[in-house]
Amino acid sequence: MxxxxxxxxxxxxxxxxxxxxxxxxxxxxxxxxxxxxxxxxxxxxxxxxxxxxxxxxxxxxxxxxxxxxxxxxxxxxxxxxxxxxxxxxxxxxxxxxxxxxxxxxxxxxxxxxxxxxxxxxxxxxxxxxxxxxxxxxxxxxxxxxxxxxxxxxxxxxxxxxxxxxxxxxxxxxxxxxxxxxxxxxxxxxxxxxxxLDEAPPPELVHEVGQTITQAGQGALEAHDLRMRRVGALYFVEFHLIVPDEMRITDAHDICDRIENAIRAVLGRSSIHIHVEPEDLAKRHKPGASGVLVM
CATH class of the missing domain: 1.20.1510.10 (Cation efflux protein transmembrane domain)
Structure with a gap:
């Protein structure tokens, strides 16, 4: 071309x-x-x-x-x-x-x-x-x-x-x-x-947030979602709260499921998920921003 x-x-x-x-x-x-x-x-x-x-x-x-x-x-x-x-x-x-x-x-x-x-x-x-x-x-x-x-x-x-x-x-x-x-x-x-890594349109960020919520059964919460795009490649990162008693392999399976769902929406994507324990959840904290409750 x-x-x-x-x-x-x-x-x-x-x-x-x-x-x-x-x-x-x-x-x-x-x-x-x-x-x-x-x-x-x-x-x-x-x-x-x-x-x-x-x-x-x-x-x-x-x-x-x-x-x-x-x-x-x-x-x-x-x-x-x-x-x-x-x-x-x-x-x-x-x-x-x-x-x-x-x-x-x-x-x-x-x-x-x-x-x-x-x-x-x-x-x-x-x-x-x-x-x-x-x-x-x-x-x-x-x-x-x-x-x-x-x-x-x-x-x-x-x-x-x-x-x-x-x-x-x-x-x-x-x-x-x-x-x-x-x-x-x-x-x-x-x-x-x-x-300058401007964020994608708000409606796309919202769609990804909904995708995380739907694909993240078993987790408690996702928050601090951040996205940017370079050419055809999207970069996505967020924190995922899981129950304290959950095994690492189960948390890993949830992450894999979420990643596959996000790629079905965005296409080529580099996804980083930071898994955290229950006491770092934000849903009960006043003034918390960027929170996606499962």
Whole structure:
């Protein structure tokens, strides 16, 4: 998927470069520059997906899944820098306004590249959601933002020869830059939630809590449930209260049953259960939080 993304980006870049070469439009040049970033992003996504797929080792006992979040942040920074470059081009063109040579053929070429990007963005977003891949999801969002920019450019560049508004070309460049800037900040914000181990949605945490309650027959209580997700892997930990007279083997069987039930809900999961005696139960303690009574 990531390798195919590189190929698609190169094809789209070639089409957009041709659109600028035919038209001489600064706005279409800005769009082509933004697509250069798509090529670099595709290469980075290939690295991130491959690195994140590596199994856990002695130096990375929790796996390498956060590589995707790291790359998504780096990609966001590159997007912001690209936006600043495009803004500088828009500023230059605003001070040296000239009419595009052939805006309509250039706009049509750019529109064909936009169609390719739209199809590819939807594929990337679907695959990212399916495989819980932050790198693929970010790449899809990035490409989709390029589609909306191409649509705006198509309309704007076609209006230039009709309305004779020459200032519309640098204005479109500036709008492309602002769209890219907004996308970059959004990518960084979304990726930071994974790097900072933000908790999953409350409804999912509640579902896991209910699963623990249903599968934990024989135990007295579970509390201090904590969850986080790295890529497609969930990390779950909580304390399990068992009767003092319960044998270790029986407590172990309960833990196995709970783990199997959680994995049926979440899929790939690393689960840590801390078994505790009755006197550490929280259900009779006022103000206790995160308590799941069996």
């Amino acid at each position: 990531a390798r195919l993304s590189i190929l698609v980006s190169l094809v789209v870049l070639g089409i957009k470069y041709a659109a600028w070469a035919v038209s001489g439009s600064g706005a279409l040049l800005s769009d082509a520059i933004e697509t250069i970033l798509n090529v670099l992003a595709s290469v980075g996504t290939l690295w991130a997906v491959a690195f994140a797929a590596r199994p856990a080792d002695d130096n990375h006992p929790y796996g390498h899944g956060k590589a995707e979040y790291v790359w998504a942040v780096i990609e966001g920074v590159l997007v912001v820098l690209t936006a600043l470059v495009i803004l500088s081009i828009a500023g230059h063109d605003a001070l040296h306004i000239q009419a595009p040579e052939a805006p309509l053929p250039g706009a049509l070429l750019n529109a064909s590249a936009g169609v390719i990007n739209l199809i590819w963005a939807l594929i990337l977003r679907r695959m990212g959601k399916k495989h819980h891949s932050q790198a693929l999801s970010s790449a899809g969002d990035h490409v989709l933002s390029d589609v909306w920019a191409s649509l705006a450019l198509l309309i704007g560049v076609c209006l230039i020869p009709i309305l004779h508004w020459l200032w519309l070309d640098p204005l479109l460049s500036a709008l492309v830059a602002l769209n890219v800037l907004w996308t970059g900040f959004g990518m960084m914000r979304h990726s930071m939630t994974g790097l």
